[in-house]
Amino acid sequence: xxxxxxxxxxxxSPDSAGHYGRYGGRFVPEALVAALDELDLAYRTALTxxxxxxxxxxxxxxxxxxxxxxxxxERLSAEVGARILxxxxxxxxxxxxxxxxxxxxxxxxxxMGKPRVIAxxxxxxxxxxTATAAAYLDLECVVYMGEVDTQRQxxxxxxxxxxxxxVVPVTSxxxxxxxxxxxxxxxxxxxxxxxxYIIGSTAGPHPFPxxxxxxxxxxxxxxxxxxxxxxGKLPDAVAACVGGGSNALGIFHAFVPDDDVRLYxxxxxxxxxxxxxxxxxxxxxxxxxxxxxxxxxxQDEDGQTRESHxxxxxxxxxxxxxxxAWLHDIGRARYAPVTDAEAxxxxxxxxxxxxIIPAIESAHALAGTLKIIPxxxxxxxxxxxxxxxxxxRGDKDVHTAGEYFGILDGEQA
Amino acid sequence: MAVAFEKAxxxxxxxxxxxxxxxxxxxxxxxxxxxxxxSAGVDVIEVEIPYSxxxxxxxxIQRASDIALAGGVRTAxxxxxxxxxxxxxxxxxxxxxxxxxxxxxxxxxxxDLSAAGGTGLITPDLIPEEAGEWLAASEAYGLDRxxxxxxxxxxERLAMTVGHCRGFVYATALMGVTGARERxxxxxxxxxSRVRAVTGLPVGVGLGVGNGVQAAEVGRxxxxxxxxxxxxxxxxxxxxxATGLAALRTLSAELAExxxxxxx
Ligand SMILES: Cc1ncc(COP(=O)(O)O)c(C=O)c1O
Numbered sequence: 001x002x003x004x005x006x007x008x009x010x011x012x013s014p015d016s017a018g019h020y021g022r023y024g025g026r027f028v029p030e031a032l033v034a035a036l037d038e039l040d041l042a043y044r045t046a047l048t049x050x051x052x053x054x055x056x057x058x059x060x061x062x063x064x065x066x067x068x069x070x071x072x073x074e075r076l077s078a079e080v081g082a083r084i085l086x087x088x089x090x091x092x093x094x095x096x097x098x099x100x101x102x103x104x105x106x107x108x109x110x111x112m113g114k115p116r117v118i119a120x121x122x123x124x125x126x127x128x129x130t131a132t133a134a135a136y137l138d139l140e141c142v143v144y145m146g147e148v149d150t151q152r153q154x155x156x157x158x159x160x161x162x163x164x165x166x167v168v169p170v171t172s173x174x175x176x177x178x179x180x181x182x183x184x185x186x187x188x189x190x191x192x193x194x195x196x197y198i199i200g201s202t203a204g205p206h207p208f209p210x211x212x213x214x215x216x217x218x219x220x221x222x223x224x225x226x227x228x229x230x231x232g233k234l235p236d237a238v239a240a241c242v243g244g245g246s247n248a249l250g251i252f253h254a255f256v257p258d259d260d261v262r263l264y265x266x267x268x269x270x271x272x273x274x275x276x277x278x279x280x281x282x283x284x285x286x287x288x289x290x291x292x293x294x295x296x297x298x299q300d301e302d303g304q305t306r307e308s309h310x311x312x313x314x315x316x317x318x319x320x321x322x323x324x325a326w327l328h329d330i331g332r333a334r335y336a337p338v339t340d341a342e343a344x345x346x347x348x349x350x351x352x353x354x355x356i357i358p359a360i361e362s363a364h365a366l367a368g369t370l371k372i373i374p375x376x377x378x379x380x381x382x383x384x385x386x387x388x389x390x391x392x393r394g395d396k397d398v399h400t401a402g403e404y405f406g407i408l409d410g411e412q413a
Numbered sequence: 414m415a416v417a418f419e420k421a422x423x424x425x426x427x428x429x430x431x432x433x434x435x436x437x438x439x440x441x442x443x444x445x446x447x448x449x450x451x452s453a454g455v456d457v458i459e460v461e462i463p464y465s466x467x468x469x470x471x472x473x474i475q476r477a478s479d480i481a482l483a484g485g486v487r488t489a490x491x492x493x494x495x496x497x498x499x500x501x502x503x504x505x506x507x508x509x510x511x512x513x514x515x516x517x518x519x520x521x522x523x524x525d526l527s528a529a530g531g532t533g534l535i536t537p538d539l540i541p542e543e544a545g546e547w548l549a550a551s552e553a554y555g556l557d558r559x560x561x562x563x564x565x566x567x568x569e570r571l572a573m574t575v576g577h578c579r580g581f582v583y584a585t586a587l588m589g590v591t592g593a594r595e596r597x598x599x600x601x602x603x604x605x606s607r608v609r610a611v612t613g614l615p616v617g618v619g620l621g622v623g624n625g626v627q628a629a630e631v632g633r634x635x636x637x638x639x640x641x642x643x644x645x646x647x648x649x650x651x652x653x654x655a656t657g658l659a660a661l662r663t664l665s666a667e668l669a670e671x672x673x674x675x676x677x
Contacts, residue, residue, distance in 0.1 A: 017542060027511055027538045029469050031563035031588055033570065172475050178466060185468040190589035192565065289512040289538075290466065302488045303516030304465040 013323065018206020018293075020326035026205040027289045032185075035192045040207040042112050047214065052107065059103050063136065064093040066100065066218070070226035070387075075353040082373045083385040085235060086356075087223045087251060089392060096359065096392030097216055097247045098129040102198060104215030106133035109196040116140040116195040120184040122149055122177030123313035123396060124156025125359075126200030131165035133198075141165040144183045146176035149313060156396060174307050177317050181291055201244025202321035205292030209321050216250030223387055224254045236380060237262040237372070240389040241364040242282070242335065243314050245321035247391035252333060262334070262376070265324060266368030268310035269337030279308035280337040281320040282328050290319040296328075311340040311400065312360040314392075342367040344404055347394070359392035360400065366390075414504045414532040414557055414580050417456050418615045418636060425676045427632035429669055430617060431455035432508065432641035434463045435494045436486025437477040438648055438657075444497045446648060446661055451503045453662040454669025458498050459535065459639065462491050462509040469510075469537040471592030473642040476649060488517050492529045499530030506557065506580075508535040514547075523550035533557025533580050541577040548577065559583050559617075562608060564600040572611045581615040581637060582608050591620055592642045602634045624664075628671030638672055 018024045026036060046052040060066040069088040077084045089097040109117055117139050121127030127143040134141035143160055147169040150157050160167050173179035181199075188197040202209045202216075220238075227235050238255050240248035242265040255261045270278035278284050281296040288297035290305060298306040298318035310316040327333040343360060346367035350358050358366065365388050376384045394401065402408040421428045431450045437443050447458045463478035463486060470478070491507070499505045507526060514522050514534075526534070533556040539547065541560055551558050557580025562571050565588060575582055586601035601618050608616045617637030622628055624643070631638045647664055651657030 025543050026540060027543060028540070029537055029563070029585070030540060030561040030570075030574065031565055031585055033540060034563075034565040034567065172472070173465065173479065182466050182468050186471075186590045189469070190587075192588060289515055291468075292538075294515075297512070299512070299516065301516070303513040304482060305512075 014206065014210050018210065020323050021329060023294050023325040024206060024209060024322035025294055026292060027294065028205045028292045029189055031189050032192065032205070035188070036205055036207065038112065039108070039196070039211070042108050043207055043211045046108060046111065052111065056104055056107055059107065060100065060218070064099045064103060066092055067222040068092055070223055070230065073354050076350060079349065079353050080370055080373060081377065082383055084369070085227065085385065085387045086390045087219060087387060088390055089219060089247065090356070090358065090362070090390050094129045094132050095395060096125050096129070097219060097250055097389070098126050098200060099132070100218060100250070101200070101212050101215045101246060102126070102129040102133040105196065105198045106137045106139060109139060110137055112196065114194055114196045116142070116191070117198050118142045118144065118184050118187050118195055119198045119200060120144050120177065120180040121200065122146070122180070122316055124149070124153040124160065125314055125392065125396060127165070127167070128156055128159050128163070130198050131160040131163035134165060135163045142187065143167050144170050144180040144187070146170050146174070146180045148175040149177065149180070152313060153396070178291070178305060201246040202249050202323060203244040203291060203293065203319060209293065209323055212246055213249045213253060213323065216246050217253040219247065219250035219389065220252060220254035223251060227387060231385065234258055234261050235387040236384040237264060237376060238387045239264040239266065239365050239369045241315060241361045241391060242267050242320060242324060243317050243361060244319070245324045247389050249321065249323055251387070251389040252327070256332060263327070263332065264368060264372060265333055265335045266338045266364045267335060268312055268315035268364060269339040270309040270311070272339050273337045277309040278337060279310040279316050279318065281318060282324065282335045283337045285318070287325070293322045295322040295325045296320050311343065311404070312364065314359065314361040315364065336368060336371070338364045338367045338371070342371070344401070346370060347401060348405070356390070357394035357398070358390055359394050360397045362389070362391045414457065414506065417504050418581065421456065422636070427635055427672045428456045428615070428637045429454065429628065429672045430457040430459050430637050430639045431644050431665060431668070432459040432461055432639065433645060434461045434474065434477045434481050435491040436463060436481035436484055437645070438480055438654070439484055440486060440490050440494060442654060444494055445658065447498045448501055449658050449662050450644065450665045451498070451501045453665035455503070455665050457504045457506060457637070459506050459508050459641070460491065460495055460498065462488065462507060462513050464510040464513060467510060469590055471590040471642060473645050473649065474591050477645045488513055492525050495526065495531045496529040504532050505530065506532050506535060506559070508537065511536060511539045519546040520550045520553070523554045523556055527554040527556055531556070533559060535559040535583055537561055541574055544577070551579070557581070561585050562604065564588055564604050568607070571607060575608060575612045575614070578612070578614055581617050582612065583639070584608060584616055584618050584635070585620050586618050587620045589620065601631065605634050625667040625671030625674070628668045629674040632672040633675050633677065638668070640668055
């Protein structure tokens with residue numbers, strides 16, 4: 001395969017103000033509008049700038065181990081009664097799809113002549129990726145992380161610090177990802193002259209959702225070609241987990257025009273949507289405005305954001321990218337929740353059948369896939385081929401999973 | 414609202430606008446606080462609807478909003494507070510992040526705000542491009558619209574934004590969040606004169622004012638001096654409510670004197 005670069009039709013779907021139907025847009029303090037306009041211009045220029053694309057492609061290829069493999073998971077397939085293809089984003093440098101977005105935005109930061117980047121992080125995955133890109137491109141880096149998460153993910157805090165980043169524990173609100181995002185916004189308003197805010201998903205005000213999608217959509221472009229090379233045809237379905245939505249849009253976007261390819265997004269159902277303890281913004285939330293965009297939000301009757309719950313820190317967010325809200329409403333993609341228990345069962349299945357320890361986020365994609373196999377088989381009248389985005393590896397989750405399964409020394413029941 | 418600005422203009426001074434989150438420290442406590450501010454010389458009360466994710470606000474307003482929300486304040490309580498404070502005769506303007514309004518229903522909120530005697534809305538995370546429903550509802554109910562302008566706004570955006578304002582314009586003097594600071598902003602006078610170049614509407618300046626000297630300084634060039642965090646802090650750092658209210662009265666009076674200390 002040739003070097004993955006930004007495709008010519010990237011940046012196509014929202015209107016010029018960043019609306020996907022009634023979703024998206026910009027709900028931000030006026031003080032940020034100039035910076036968003038500057039960013040929008042830089043990003044649109046980069047889309048058609050051959051030197052930017054060449055540099056981005058080289059970074060992905062030579063630094064981040066991209067294109068990632070498409071892997072036929074044969075033992076897993078035999079076990080579950082469907083042909084499963086895994087897009088191995090877990091093999092990327094820093095262990096997830098996130099590096100694609102971060103390298104793209106860090107390169108843009110350089111082009112805009114700004115010396116400093118900030119980021120929010122929940123699990124620490126996006127923070128680590130940002131700290132990595134900052135070290136690689138010689139940028140000053142500050143990462144905001146909820147105090148609760150700095151304790152849950154102490155290893156990633158150490159990682160970011162090793163890479164030279166400053167990690168700021170956030171003590172406001174629920175002290176988790178959404179509050180880290182608030183704090184990063186506040187930093188950005190105050191320091192916007194010399195700072196770019198690297199948002200970690202397809203969320204936030206325009207142009208972030210479109211820009212992040214365009215930096216990660218190589219996942220789907222590659223996987224689509226890899227499927228054609230492998231099978232001579234496209235898969236029947238594509239599945240991904242949905243937190244903010246970047247890995248899902250990354251793999252969906254190239255398939256959106258392929259009407260026969262079903263798209264499935266699996267949200268974090270936590271203890272079950274019916275319990276209220278979940279992070280399923282589309283299936284368990286309602287339309288609202290959060291962090292700069294109109295989208296599906298977990299909120300109470302007065303529009304106050306509700307706390308989300310998930311075993312997966314990377315999916316534990318009470319909003320979702322506006323393009324997903326739109327794909328849901330127009331019916332092009334289907335969204336469903338997956339509980340903690342279902343995800344952990346799929347996590348174990350992949351470990352045992354394939355020798356791959358997935359990120360718990362990615363285990364949600366696999367768990368959701370297992371649930372759709374019977375109906376899809378019946379609909380097609382044959383065994384389906386399903387492309388699953390294995391968005392990241394589970395190294396960061398070993399402690400959580402070890403506790404969950406009771407296999408940490410001294411903790412065994 | 415217009416009356417307050419005209420009266421102050423006749424006296425050759427700026428209007429003092431004092432901000433307090435609804436329901437902080439309690440619903441009744443916030444009514445008492447705002448009433449005390451009015452009697453100590455604050456001209457206009459800005460009631461902030463507490464919100465879970467206030468990205469424009471610094472730590473003081475965040476803490477006060479969290480306390481209000483933890484106490485269970487609802488949007489309906491905010492309307493009740495506005496009604497009570499409007500009863501003192503002082504104009505009451507509401508400052509709110511957009512989601513609580515969108516959730517309540519834009520038209521319904523405008524209707525109920527107007528019925529409660531509120532003058533209009535300051536909307537820190539709503540720009541005119543996204544404000545279609547609010548433009549219509551504010552027309553329908555005769556409410557003021559205060560959008561923000563910032564030092565980074567281009568001339569073109571500034572003119573567009575100001576063109577959608579009614580009542581007064583809010584100039585965010587600092588590139589940053591709310592909170593009292595040792596120095597107010599150098600960027601403010603420039604921003605105010607840029608606004609004056611495109612409108613006859615009064616201009617309020619917020620972010621950073623904490624004492625009478627600063628109020629006097631800002632009152633020299635702005636039509637409205639907006640004070641939030643410094644007033645709120647009186648009730649945050651207090652052993653009991655009576656002491657907090659006393660501190661609030663003292664600071665309100667000092668700020669009121671500040672805006673009267675300069676003749677324009
Ligand atoms: C491996 C992995 N997958 C998925 C996600 C969720 O983010 P998104 O929905 O933007 O892909 C994360 C976030 O940290 C992650 O680390």
